[in-house]
Amino acid sequence: MKTIDELLAEGVAGKRVFVRADLNVPLDSGTITDDGRIRAVLPTVKALADAGAKVVVASHLGRPKGAPDPAFSLAPAADRLGELLGSAVAFATDTVGESARSTVAGLTDGQVAVIENLRFNAGETSKDDAERGAFADSLAELADLYVGDGFGAVHRKHASVYDLPARLPHAAGFLIATEVGVLKKLTEDVKRPYVVALGGAKVSDKLAVIDQLLGKADRILIGGGMAYTFLKAQGHEIGISLLQEDQLPAVREYIERAERTGVELVLPVDVLVSAGFPDLKAKAPTDFATVAAGEIPGGQMGLDIGPESRKLYASKLADAGTVFWNGPMGVFEHPDYAEGTKAVAQALIESPAFTVVGGGDSAAAVRLLGFDENAFGHISTGGGASLEYLEGKTLPGLAALEG
Numbered sequence: 243m244k245t246i247d248e249l250l251a252e253g254v255a256g257k258r259v260f261v262r263a264d265l266n267v268p269l270d271s272g273t274i275t276d277d278g279r280i281r282a283v284l285p286t287v288k289a290l291a292d293a294g295a296k297v298v299v300a301s302h303l304g305r306p307k308g309a310p311d312p313a314f315s316l317a318p319a320a321d322r323l324g325e326l327l328g329s330a331v332a333f334a335t336d337t338v339g340e341s342a343r344s345t346v347a348g349l350t351d352g353q354v355a356v357i358e359n360l361r362f363n364a365g366e367t368s369k370d371d372a373e374r375g376a377f378a379d380s381l382a383e384l385a386d387l388y389v390g391d392g393f394g395a396v397h398r399k400h401a402s403v404y405d406l407p408a409r410l411p412h413a414a415g416f417l418i419a420t421e422v423g424v425l426k427k428l429t430e431d432v433k434r435p436y437v438v439a440l441g442g443a444k445v446s447d448k449l450a451v452i453d454q455l456l457g458k459a460d461r462i463l464i465g466g467g468m469a470y471t472f473l474k475a476q477g478h479e480i481g482i483s484l485l486q487e488d489q490l491p492a493v494r495e496y497i498e499r500a501e502r503t504g505v506e507l508v509l510p511v512d513v514l515v516s517a518g519f520p521d522l523k524a525k526a527p528t529d530f531a532t533v534a535a536g537e538i539p540g541g542q543m544g545l546d547i548g549p550e551s552r553k554l555y556a557s558k559l560a561d562a563g564t565v566f567w568n569g570p571m572g573v574f575e576h577p578d579y580a581e582g583t584k585a586v587a588q589a590l591i592e593s594p595a596f597t598v599v600g601g602g603d604s605a606a607a608v609r610l611l612g613f614d615e616n617a618f619g620h621i622s623t624g625g626g627a628s629l630e631y632l633e634g635k636t637l638p639g640l641a642a643l644e645g
């Protein structure tokens with residue numbers, strides 16, 4: 243994999259360099275609540291701009307449905323990037339249209355532009371190779387060189403991640419190099435017990451990785467929205483909690499396999515429930531109850547692990563040699579449901595283990611809940627990406643950079 247240092251040594255002055263970043267930051271009514279992913283790509287953007295490149299930064303944000311949607315505009319991220327760089331950043335209001343072409347054509351050496359959300363175009367995420375390829379062709383017209391630095395999206399076989407680097411001379415940015423360096427160590431030299439804690443809301447993606455993790459981890463703690471599919475698989479009622487029904491047979495098989503192979507699978511013993519998803523804007527106190535995990539009343543939604551589970555999970559993290567944690571334990575954005583995530587973060591800080599926290603929301607949670615990010619071994623910008631890397635999978639965005 244060519245490094246950005248090699249690219250810089252060859253000279254980038256006057257060249258248009260497409261930087262595929264992951265600027266998928268959490269937003270609250272258009273305001274960025276955590277800019278960690280923007281700060282993470284700064285070294286790459288700065289180095290290219292300082293070397294006289296015309297830098298074209300591109301990213302997805304959220305999951306718009308292949309068409310423009312103002313709620314998912316990258317404009318706030320472009321503004322924040324400009325603030326962090328200390329110089330104005332141009333913003334194109336489309337991705338490969340007139341605005342993008344004229345914005346890029348107007349760049350002077352050392353200037354930076356951000357183009358609008360890649361996922362406003364159906365070609366970005368299409369499963370059809372030709373449709374993705376056609377979109378990648380249009381993106382390629384905007385640049386002379388490609389730098390992959392969106393670690394959080396390298397597990398996606400998307401046009402800007404996978405197809406575009408095949409069309410331009412390419413290199414890996416500083417963030418990807420750092421992320422891969424740390425995660426590689428976790429696949430080669432793991433101090434045991436190796437404990438993986440999983441939570442969050444991308445339940446379908448994350449249930450799938452447990453298949454491989456069962457062969458690698460000594461203990462797997464399940465929290466967040468993931469937990470309820472497990473509780474349901476055990477035969478419990480889960481009310482209106484998140485459920486990935488189509489994966490119930492797989493989850494039953496994971497539970498059996500864990501028992502058979504001696505992997506400790508730890509599920510919540512109690513949970514906090516309420517009548518629905520809380521209002522994350524008002525953050526007003528909600529009406530919630532603590533119930534045994536096997537006794538969630540009908541019409542209630544599990545929103546965090548309960549106090550007994552917090553103690554249990556802390557004890558299961560205390561003797562770890564290595565911990566990988568992806569996915570908040572509850573809806574941490576609301577103060578009523580942040581305690582589970584806080585308890586796991588605190589346990590990681592107190593543990594002598596090498597600790598890695600991965601994921602856009604998990605990393606944001608750690609910072610927003612007031613923890614010192616330097617107290618963790620590594621905070622990864624990618625959740626799904628780091629999980630799939632640890633599974634041993636070939637990640638499309640890394641394979642493309644190697645080719």
Ligand SMILES: Nc1ncnc2c1ncn2[C@@H]1O[C@H](COP(=O)(O)OP(=O)(O)O)[C@@H](O)[C@H]1O
Nearest residue numbers: 442443444466467545572573601602603604625
């Ligand atoms: N029990 C739950 N029900 C619904 N959503 C949940 C639950 N627990 C956690 N979440 C949500 O999961 C989201 C983060 O999930 P995810 O994107 O998978 O994590 P990451 O970005 O760290 O990989 C948070 O916004 C949080 O509110």
Ligand SMILES: O=C(OP(=O)(O)O)[C@H](O)COP(=O)(O)O
Nearest residue numbers: 266394395601602624625626627
């Ligand atoms: O937030 C992300 O992943 P993560 O939640 O697994 O950390 C990445 O930006 C990828 O987004 P996607 O899961 O919509 O492809």
